Amino acid sequence: MYRTHTCGALNAAHVGQEVTLAGWVQKTRDKGFLIWADLRDRYGVTQLIFDEQRTLEHVFQQAKSLGREYVIQVRGTVIERESKNPNMPTGDIEILVSELTILNEAQLPPFTIEDETDGGEDLRMKYRYLDIRRNPVKNALLFRHKVAMEVRNYLSNLDFCEIETPYLIKSTPEGARDFVVPSRMNEGQFYALPQSPQTFKQLLMVGGMDKYFQIVKCFRDEDLRADRQPEFTQIDCEMAFVEQEDILNVFEGLTRHLLSAIKGVEVEKFPRITYDYAMKTYGNDKPDIRFDMKFGELNDVAKRRKGAGNGIATFKEFTEFLIFEEAELVVGIAAPGCATYTRKEIDALIDWVKRPQVGASGMVYVKCEEDGTYKSSVDKFYDQEDLAKWAEITGAKAGDMIFVLSGPADKTRAQLSALRMELATRLGLRNPAEFAPLWVVDFPLLELDEESGRWHAMHHPFTSPKPEDMELLATNPGKVRANAYDMVLNGNEIGGGSIRIHDKATQQLMFKYLGFTEDEARNQFGFLMDAFQFGAPPHGGLAFGLDRLVAILGGQETIRDFIAFPKNNSGRDVMIDAPSVIDEGQLKELHIKLR
Template sequence: MHRTHTCGELNISDLGKEVTLAGWVQKSRDLGGMTFIDVRDRYGITQLVFNMEEDAVIGDQARKLAREYVIKVQGKVVERSNKNAKIPTGDIEIKVSSLEILNSAKLPPFLIEDETDGGEDLRMKYRYLDLRRNPVRNNLVLRHKMAQEIRKYLDSQNFLEVETPVLIKSTPEGARDFVVPSRMNPGEFYALPQSPQTFKQLLMVSGFDRYFQIVKCFRDEDLRADRQPEFTQIDCEMAFIEQEDILNLFEGLIRSLFKSVKGIDLNEVPRMVYADAMRLYGSDKPDTRFGMEFVELNDVLKGAGFPVFDNAELVVGINAKGCAEYTRKQLDELTDFVKRPQIGATGLVYLRCNADGSLKSSVDKFYGEEQLKAWAAAFNAEPGDLILVMAGAADKARKQLNELRLEMGSRLGLRDKNQFAPLWVIDFPLLEWDEESGRYHAMHHPFTSPKPEDIALLDTKPGEVRANAYDLVINGTEIGGGSIRIHDRALQSLMFKHLGFTEEEAQKQFGFLLDAFEFGAPPHGGIAFGFDRLVSIFAGLDSIRDVIAFPKNNSGRDVMIDSPSTISEEQLKELSIKTVS
């Protein structure tokens, strides 16, 4: 053994022990007659002391050590005169009698410390060095602990962990697939799974009752902070259940995680129908840590001769409480914020409810005092409040106001990362219209069951059909989603028809599933949680990259290993792939 103890476990009770430690040099301090070295491993830091007067040879060795050298030392645990209460080993140090350099190291391109001087691009290139830093390592320790707790909970609920294939069939619905050419079947391709969806349904047909898997999934889509081309799901499916069973069981999982990992007792998770989420927050994943709910103002503000409001499908606003003293500069900043291309608003209207009770709007010439009072009353506004209003096409205005609401929540300190507001959003639309393709698409996926009472609307009002679908949202982030599945061949075939599949296309793509339904498929449903997102919420991070050991950058590249990369002409030839000249 290279060590008898780790660098994080020795304390005052170990005084006098002869120990062997191994790790990386964190820093050194040469004080002439004495040299102090901090040695680090994943468990912590221990201070080493070298006395030149007692052993000049080993002291000279110590002076030659540089950051990140890998060393092994033997020595006696002694009490530290200058104690460090910030670390568990701060009461002791090791009086070194033997030093061995296991490996030297080049000067790292950035400091391996909690507060590093390395930018994100540099740290991604040298990710193996970044992983030595406590904040990044602690995120992966958290990830490990959460994975263990998830397995423990699901095992206690009689779930079986079953692995499903990684090389599967490409399907046209959803995001783009990553495809893999088959050498043994020239001109044909596998796809990497976006989800084990059909396989977990087949497991239900097989009688596997309760399945789960912490599984890698892949989507070839544009990236942002909460997306990676490969990501991890907590994938679950249950047979002989209804929606209520799934919500209760997996609410139990989330509450168990918060209790065991963070020591937080969550209250019962509230539920909100999709229609209310869009009406009150303009989002199907509302951040309910704070209020600022939408108020619709068509009846209050239309008809006064202000064209922006009179010509709008929807006039809607929020009450930013206590913000009436915002300066003109601050209001201009908010206007510029909503005008950004990614939000796309043309402007912003406001009403100040001044501390003296007077009212002042940015469109005073169109509204008299009584109208302004009605405007303020619609929000139950008090002196000191600031009303912010947007108008336009209904869906667009709601989405734009949602962005403004979140911005105001951040500015007012209402989005505390240490506060958690989980929410079930239920009763999603089954289908959504896509202007580009000129047809309906499944809002979740084509295997989602419509609510039984809405099935008759499929032929006449498909846009009004509700799904037996549900999402779990925490702090405005979608953490998981699922649905009760279709388990009847006739209904599944009808669903494919409404999604624009011919019978031949449906049979070619999903014939294996349709055929399976004819052999006694039980009622079943499930849910999948984004594990990376869930860990990032627990860690208080905005990006999922720092909870993944080796993530890709915003362009989908691994800059550490320089991937994706070209392959040789010989490999291309074996795969029957012609290069594009």
């Protein structure tokens, strides 16, 4: 037996016991006649002591050779520490070592294996197996395990059944790019790795499984960001004989349970807003509602016509601010407490919104002074009465600053949304210990690709339209609402789903409006439409992004530290050097010729 206890288990109650421990040497301190070593495993750290007077000579000499990350086994007696450490669970004791076995020597690691390391991100990703020994990464992976177990237990208690679906499937043209896998036994043909188990979980509902879930790997060959990986994990769920309200209630319950069990947070409100309201009020479909700063549309009070009234135009009426007059939308937000910003700070924000990533041409500001007056960058064009209306519409109070953007409606809302999030970050309003979930519902069923002129499914082609909007498919497809819903947590979409189409006729109609010919639809999805002819129940579901959910519950925006072996921003695993060139013999077997 390599150990009787782990390195985090011993305390003062064990004094006098003989124990055996095993683990990695975190560091040593040699005082000549005394040597201390910190022994670490997954469970904690225990201090070892080698005493020239009380330790056998050969053991003491062995201890002098120990280096960082050596793997060792020790046997010894638990004794009380003279200098206790209240900051660690084992801080009251140490092990007086009587036997030492070096199980494996180690090279000096390329960075320190401690909570605060000197290793950069690229270096730590190259030696990820060393990084995992550090508490922040180790604890993130244990946290992920805890979340996954809570999910499994909660859904299992609701009679959901976990079922595995295939990884080698058929490529489809909808959605992101597929990762493809050549078939050796079927020359010139390819499998695809699943972007989601969508059609399989629908077929499980046709098969009568009623409630399915799976914590499953999915794959998308798309550009990467901090919160996106080429392979990611979903909590994939489907239910039969349900309407939208049933699904919202079940997964709202799961989210409440996770927040309570994992974070000790009880969520009172779980609001529901429509897609149109989200876009108009926050500029995006995944708003962070931990703070306010709702959009105020200013067209009616920021634009004016020349020569109004009795024909005798005042100076005010002639003095138009053309940037606003020519804009489709003038919209602003009130940033709390920002009236104290200096001109230098304001100019820095103007430069920020002009960055290519945001793309605004400029920004107007209004300071709401404590004395009730207003000072703006457009005082030449607007008087105190005008600016008071701006403050009323944006909800600005004394001490706040109003920031205003203008231009094409959709583009301007997106720019102001980015500014809203940036201001919230600078003002400390995005508290990672606070959780504000909500549902966004009533998404458009279709969106128009302006380049191709084709309609695309906003979610996927199996999402059902709202029954009351079906007639609009033929006359105004952009106005058709989907039976779809997204769950948003702290400004991040953590899950999404829909009520599915479950009859062949409606599915064929959907394919038609998406530009599929009958042959194309049959070739790609004939198996699903065939299944619908054998008694498909009404069904719907939802998939959570496990990586993102765990990161947000863990107080982080990025997902990498919650994935054991993540890829970098180029989609590479720098630890194993993948992707890589493969042998010509393998290529020949797969009937692949490189140019």
